Amino acid sequence: METLSHSEEQVMTALWNCGKPATRREIAACLPADCTWADSTLLNFLLRLENKHFVRSEKQGNRNIYTPLVRQVTYCGAVSAAHLQRLYRGDLKAMLGALADTGRISFTDMERLARYLDNRAAESPEYDYD
Amino acid sequence: METLSHSEEQVMTALWNCGKPATRREIAACLPADCTWADSTLLNFLLRLENKHFVRSEKQGNRNIYTPLVRQVTYCGAVSAAHLQRLYRGDLKAMLGALADTGRISFTDMERLARYLDNRAAESPEYDYD
DNA sequence: AAATATCTTCCACAAATGTAAAATAAATAA
DNA sequence: TTATTTATTTTACATTTGTGGAAGATATTT
Numbered sequence: 001m002e003t004l005s006h007s008e009e010q011v012m013t014a015l016w017n018c019g020k021p022a023t024r025r026e027i028a029a030c031l032p033a034d035c036t037w038a039d040s041t042l043l044n045f046l047l048r049l050e051n052k053h054f055v056r057s058e059k060q061g062n063r064n065i066y067t068p069l070v071r072q073v074t075y076c077g078a079v080s081a082a083h084l085q086r087l088y089r090g091d092l093k094a095m096l097g098a099l100a101d102t103g104r105i106s107f108t109d110m111e112r113l114a115r116y117l118d119n120r121a122a123e124s125p126e127y128d129y130d
Numbered sequence: 131m132e133t134l135s136h137s138e139e140q141v142m143t144a145l146w147n148c149g150k151p152a153t154r155r156e157i158a159a160c161l162p163a164d165c166t167w168a169d170s171t172l173l174n175f176l177l178r179l180e181n182k183h184f185v186r187s188e189k190q191g192n193r194n195i196y197t198p199l200v201r202q203v204t205y206c207g208a209v210s211a212a213h214l215q216r217l218y219r220g221d222l223k224a225m226l227g228a229l230a231d232t233g234r235i236s237f238t239d240m241e242r243l244a245r246y247l248d249n250r251a252a253e254s255p256e257y258d259y260d
Numbered sequence: 261a262a263a264t265a266t267c268t269t270c271c272a273c274a275a276a277t278g279t280a281a282a283a284t285a286a287a288t289a290a
Numbered sequence: 291t292t293a294t295t296t297a298t299t300t301t302a303c304a305t306t307t308g309t310g311g312a313a314g315a316t317a318t319t320t
Contacts, residue, residue: 005307009216024267038310043268045308062267062316076217077232080225083213086139087206092235093246095210100250102207105222110251116223117244120230121237135277154297168280173298175278192286192297 001070001078002052010035011045012054012068012075021067131200131208132182140165141175142184142198142205151197 004012014030015022022030028042046066049055057064081090088094096113099105105113134142144160145152152160158172176196179185187194211220218224226243229235235243 006216007308037308039267040269040311041309044270044310047269048307059268064268073228073231076225076228077234079217080213080229081232081234083210086136087209092229092239092243095206096243096247097250098203098206099210099222101203102211104207104211107251109222110247113222113226114244114247114251117226117240117247120226121240121244137278167278169297170281170299171279174280177299178277189298194298 001075002054003079004049004052004054004075008045008049008052008054011042011049012070013072015055015066015068016072021065023063023065027066131205132184133209134179134182134184134205138175138179138182138184141172141179142200143202145185145196145198146202151195153193153195157196 010031011027014027017030018026024039024043024046027046028037028039031037031042046055046057046064050057054068054070056067056069058067059065084090084092084095088098096105096110100110140161141157144157147160148156154169154173154176157176158167158169161167161172176185176187176194180187184198184200186197186199188197189195214220214222214225218228226235226240230240
């Protein structure tokens with residue numbers, strides 16, 4: 001999958017958060033507060049996203065409607081897998097370890113996470129018999 | 131923490147893998163096979179890493195010995211925390227969810243991970259009484 | 261219809277990144 | 291001690307990224 005720059009990713013996130021195809025204005029409204037970009041800046045990122053086939057735009061009068069072409073979970077899954085690969089040779093435990101060792105997740109977090117995983121595992125589709 | 135580009139990160143990883151202060155040659159030997167860089171390329175990345183205070187270099191005759199100034203776990207923890215923040219608003223469960231939903235971790239992986247977390251939680255320093 | 265406001269596209273430019281040739285310095289061999 | 295090899299530093303350049311002005315459309319108001 002084609003990779004996105006930090007800004008491009010922020011724009012995609014805003015568009016995903018819109019929940020439906022959106023205009024440049026609506027996307028801007030979903031952007032985090034610290035993105036005080038000029039209109040042309042945002043539009044430029046949207047252009048670049050279009051070239052990377054992450055969005056499609058169709059003209060409606062004089063404005064564009066942007067539609068995401070990649071689902072958020074697809075993108076996030078791919079990026080996280082790459083992250084894991086790059087930093088931990090794909091070993092998720094190593095990542096959890098680094099987070100714990102640097103005080104970013106606590107004992108309680110780990111317990112909760114373990115419960116969450118147990119639950120997810122329990123309802124995993126691999127266990128639907130019929 | 132200052133951020134690293136992908137190439138710079140690869141160099142740091144190689145240096146960390148050396149396990150001790152290393153020369154450019156030794157670092158090159160620890161690099162993944164697909165990094166077929168010219169010497170000056172690698173040296174340039176080391177220069178940039180020095181400017182970012184990720185390594186220190188001291189001259190030994192005509193060659194340099196490079197020493198990491200940032201521990202791998204420190205860097206990885208910071209980068210992973212940022213990753214989590216950017217893509218999942220800091221919600222680790224959301225990340226696990228995305229990995230599971232895109233077929234990157236299986237039922238078995240989740241179970242194993244849950245066990246791992248239980249163990250880590252059990253021996254968490256927060257539970258050392260005296 | 262003319263003036264005005266909106267929107268988008270194009271162009272521009274600085275900074276960061278990937279990459280390496282050319283220049284330089286130090287060590288070694290002849 | 292002069293050549294030769296080995297390292298490093300300097301310089302350079304293309305591409306990507308962050309950012310926005312200017313120019314060109316389209317719509318709206320007077």
